Amino acid sequence: MSADAGGPEPWEEQLLRAGPLTSQQLSLFLDKLGISRDVQQNFCRELRFAPEEIIRCLSSISTPSGSPLRATRAARDAVIRGPEELRQMLGHLRRSVAAATQELAEAEGATQKEGSDTSALPVDESPKPEPSQSSQQQVQARADIQGPSVARPAGMASGEEVTDFMKDRQKEKPEQWSMTVRQWVDTVAVCMASREYELVKEQSREGTVNMHDINRLFVKPWSEGTGCSLAVLMSRDVACNAQLMISHCWGEDVSETKESLQQHVARCELPETVPLWFCVFSNYQPEDGAGPTLEHQLALEPFSSVIENLSLKSAAGGHGMVALHTTSADLYSRLWCVHEVDRAIEADVAVTASMSQKYTDLMTGRVQEFMDMGASAEDCFRAAGVEVQCVKARCGSKDDEKKLVKLILQQKGGFNGLDRVVQNFRREQLPDIIFETLIGKGLTKLDGASKSARANAAVVLAACQAHGAGQLQHATTNQEVSERIRLAGFLGDHEGQPYDVELKWEVIKELDLEDLTLGHVCHIRAGDAAQLEQLRQNTTLSVDFRDKNLGDKGAKAVSQAIAQLKELTTLTLGLYDNELGAEGAKAVCEAIAQLKKVTTLTLDLRHNRLGRKGQDAVREAIEQLKITNLRLHV
Incomplete structure (x- = not known):
C-alpha cells in the first residue's frame, strides 16, 4: 500500500503492510514511531498480537512517553474483543500499568501532583481513531497479516503464495483437503509451544486447551484471507486424497489428542508422509468471504467424500479412520462423530480407536472397581462406557443437527440401529487390558473378546490359564506364539488342562523352545531351569500319554523333547490310542534311536494307525540300540 501523495505513509498502514511481527520487528517499528526503549520494554513488549491488535492499542496513545493512562485506554478498547481475549489482555495490561507507572516516576523524578486521585485511573472518553477503509480491506485480503504472534509452522503458505489451484481445490475437492501426519504434528506442536496456548491453559478451569481454542487462536488468523484451509496451506500444490481420516470431538484436550494420534501412528507403523483429513484443519474456517463458506463446504458432503473415496481403503493403500478418545470430551456426544463412524463402517472402511493413556487408565480403573465389587462382565462393559444413546448427541450448528437427525431417521433401525453399530x-475397540482382566477373572472367554485381544499373546495366555488350552482355537496369534502358549501348559488340547496362573507372557516369549517343549512333555513348570537341568541328568524316565489324541504332530513334539535326554538308560513311553500314523511312529523311533545309552525300553504303540511303514520304522530304530530288556506293544 503506497503513502498518500501529500505526506508520509500513516503508521497504521505501515504496520498492516509489514504483517505479523516478531518481538524484534515490533521493537524496530516502535523505534520508528519515536517510542522510547524503556516504554517498549515495560509496556509494548506484551503487544505481540496481529497488526490490527497493535493498532487498536497504540491508537489510544496521546503522548510519546509511557503512562498508566495509555494502558487504561488500551484496556477500554479491548472490551469489545470479547471475554476470552479480554482475559488474555488483562494479564498483559496489569503488568504494563505497574511497570509503566514506575518507569514514569523514575524518568521524571517527580511525585504525584497535589490533589490528584490515583485510586482509579481516568478513562479517555474520546473516540479512538479507526484504520482507514483501505487498511480494513487489506486485513481481509491478506492472511499473513492476520496471524497470531507465534510464527507460522514451517512450510505453511502465506497469502501471497496461495495459487489458484489451491483455492480451486478448497472449493471443489474435499477429499484433497489433506496434510501429512508430519505436518499435522508440527502444526499442533507450534500451537502448543506458543505463549497464547499457555495463557489459555492457565485460564481454563480444567487446565486444558481444546480445538475451539486452536481454531480461534491459530487456524482462523493463519488462514484468514487466503481462501485455503490450514491443510491446503501446508500441502500447497501437492494434492493428495486423504488416506487416513481423523474422527474427533472439538472439545477434546489438544495434548491428549496429539498423544492419541501419535500412538496410533506408532502402533500401526504409519509413515509420516501419510495424508490425513482433520476437520479443524481441513475446512476453511474464517467465514471472511475470501474462500468458501462453511455452508458451501458442508454442501459438498466432505465427510462422505473422504469416507467413500477408495484412497481410504486398505486395498488401495489407505489407512481407514481412527477415532481419537480423550478424557475431556465424550467423542460420541458429537453427532458428527457418530455419523462418521456409522458411515465408515457401512462403507467397509477400517475403523479403529486410539485412546490417550489418561483415558485408558480411567477406563480400566473403573472396570477394576466394578470387578472388585462382584459385577458381571456386561456391567463391567457398561462401566467402560460401551453403551451409548446417540439420540442425545448434539451439533454446534442447529442446521447441521437437523440434517444429521433426518439422515439417521431415514436409515433402517434409526437411532436404535445406530446405537447398536456404535456400541x-x-x-471392539476397548483396550486389550480390559479383556485380559475380565478373562483372567473368569468373567468371559476368548471368543467374547475383541479381534485385537484375540491376537494379543498376553490375553490368549490369560484365557488358557483361566479356561484351559482349548481357548487356543479362538486365538489369532501367529503360529509360534500359539505354540509357545500351548507348551507353557501341560500336555493336551482340551478345556480344563492345568496352567501356571502366575506365568506371564513376558517370561514365556524369552524361553528356549526346546526347554518349553521338554517342560511341557514332562510336566515341569515353564522356566524352571533347575528342574529341567536335573531332568537332563536323569537316567530313568517314565511318561504315559494314553488317550491324548496327539496325532503325528504331537508325537513329533514328544519325540523332540525326549531326544534331549541323552543320559537315559531306562525309558518307558506310553502312546496308547493317540491317532499315530506311520509318520508319527517314525518320529518317535528316530528320537529313541538317538538315546545311545538306553538298554531298557518299554514302548506301547497299540490302537494307532501305524501300517507297514510305521512298523518297519519301529523295528529299524530298535535294531540300532543295544537293548537288553525290551517290552514292545504294537
Whole structure:
C-alpha cells in the first residue's frame, strides 16, 4: 500500500503492510514511531498480537512517553474483543500499568501532583481513531497479516503464495483437503509451544486447551484471507486424497489428542508422509468471504467424500479412520462423530480407536472397581462406557443437527440401529487390558473378546490359564506364539488342562523352545531351569500319554523333547490310542534311536494307525540300540 501523495505513509498502514511481527520487528517499528526503549520494554513488549491488535492499542496513545493512562485506554478498547481475549489482555495490561507507572516516576523524578486521585485511573472518553477503509480491506485480503504472534509452522503458505489451484481445490475437492501426519504434528506442536496456548491453559478451569481454542487462536488468523484451509496451506500444490481420516470431538484436550494420534501412528507403523483429513484443519474456517463458506463446504458432503473415496481403503493403500478418545470430551456426544463412524463402517472402511493413556487408565480403573465389587462382565462393559444413546448427541450448528437427525431417521433401525453399530464398535475397540482382566477373572472367554485381544499373546495366555488350552482355537496369534502358549501348559488340547496362573507372557516369549517343549512333555513348570537341568541328568524316565489324541504332530513334539535326554538308560513311553500314523511312529523311533545309552525300553504303540511303514520304522530304530530288556506293544 503506497503513502498518500501529500505526506508520509500513516503508521497504521505501515504496520498492516509489514504483517505479523516478531518481538524484534515490533521493537524496530516502535523505534520508528519515536517510542522510547524503556516504554517498549515495560509496556509494548506484551503487544505481540496481529497488526490490527497493535493498532487498536497504540491508537489510544496521546503522548510519546509511557503512562498508566495509555494502558487504561488500551484496556477500554479491548472490551469489545470479547471475554476470552479480554482475559488474555488483562494479564498483559496489569503488568504494563505497574511497570509503566514506575518507569514514569523514575524518568521524571517527580511525585504525584497535589490533589490528584490515583485510586482509579481516568478513562479517555474520546473516540479512538479507526484504520482507514483501505487498511480494513487489506486485513481481509491478506492472511499473513492476520496471524497470531507465534510464527507460522514451517512450510505453511502465506497469502501471497496461495495459487489458484489451491483455492480451486478448497472449493471443489474435499477429499484433497489433506496434510501429512508430519505436518499435522508440527502444526499442533507450534500451537502448543506458543505463549497464547499457555495463557489459555492457565485460564481454563480444567487446565486444558481444546480445538475451539486452536481454531480461534491459530487456524482462523493463519488462514484468514487466503481462501485455503490450514491443510491446503501446508500441502500447497501437492494434492493428495486423504488416506487416513481423523474422527474427533472439538472439545477434546489438544495434548491428549496429539498423544492419541501419535500412538496410533506408532502402533500401526504409519509413515509420516501419510495424508490425513482433520476437520479443524481441513475446512476453511474464517467465514471472511475470501474462500468458501462453511455452508458451501458442508454442501459438498466432505465427510462422505473422504469416507467413500477408495484412497481410504486398505486395498488401495489407505489407512481407514481412527477415532481419537480423550478424557475431556465424550467423542460420541458429537453427532458428527457418530455419523462418521456409522458411515465408515457401512462403507467397509477400517475403523479403529486410539485412546490417550489418561483415558485408558480411567477406563480400566473403573472396570477394576466394578470387578472388585462382584459385577458381571456386561456391567463391567457398561462401566467402560460401551453403551451409548446417540439420540442425545448434539451439533454446534442447529442446521447441521437437523440434517444429521433426518439422515439417521431415514436409515433402517434409526437411532436404535445406530446405537447398536456404535456400541459394537466401542466394545471392539476397548483396550486389550480390559479383556485380559475380565478373562483372567473368569468373567468371559476368548471368543467374547475383541479381534485385537484375540491376537494379543498376553490375553490368549490369560484365557488358557483361566479356561484351559482349548481357548487356543479362538486365538489369532501367529503360529509360534500359539505354540509357545500351548507348551507353557501341560500336555493336551482340551478345556480344563492345568496352567501356571502366575506365568506371564513376558517370561514365556524369552524361553528356549526346546526347554518349553521338554517342560511341557514332562510336566515341569515353564522356566524352571533347575528342574529341567536335573531332568537332563536323569537316567530313568517314565511318561504315559494314553488317550491324548496327539496325532503325528504331537508325537513329533514328544519325540523332540525326549531326544534331549541323552543320559537315559531306562525309558518307558506310553502312546496308547493317540491317532499315530506311520509318520508319527517314525518320529518317535528316530528320537529313541538317538538315546545311545538306553538298554531298557518299554514302548506301547497299540490302537494307532501305524501300517507297514510305521512298523518297519519301529523295528529299524530298535535294531540300532543295544537293548537288553525290551517290552514292545504294537
